[in-house]
């Protein structure tokens with residue numbers, strides 16, 4: 001994610017991102033809206049249960065990345081309800097182009113799993129769903145459960 005987008009998130013939610021992420025936000029700009037929405041929901045949830053943004057108990061992010069084309073958000077002080085919000089955001093992310101935010105599908109390119117819309121799919125990439133059916137016919141390939 002570019003620096004301007006990263007700074008925008010941190011500026012809007014300074015409490016949630018009060019600890020510097022060692023590698024920044026390791027995903028594309030297309031997921032910016034998902035992260036803004038998720039961050040807002042987590043902070044609102046904290047306020048509802050009486051945890052203010054200046055409390056030590058306020059949640060904070062420790063790692064935000066795209067892992068096998070799914071948003072992975074790790075943090076501290078997260079409640080079960082916040083974890084549910086994170087899971088919902090992850091479900092949306094794996095159908096959202098990491099480049100532009102349009103609806104997309106998981107594709108494999110140079111062994112990397114990324115969500116691309118049709119417009120941003122790199123030449124030579126294949127749909128993970130197609131790879132799955134190919135792998136089903138050929139058991140030598142390891143298949144990740146989330147694609148089954």
Ligand SMILES: [Zn+2]
Pocket residue numbers: 097098099100101102104116117118119120
């Ligand atoms: Zn796109």
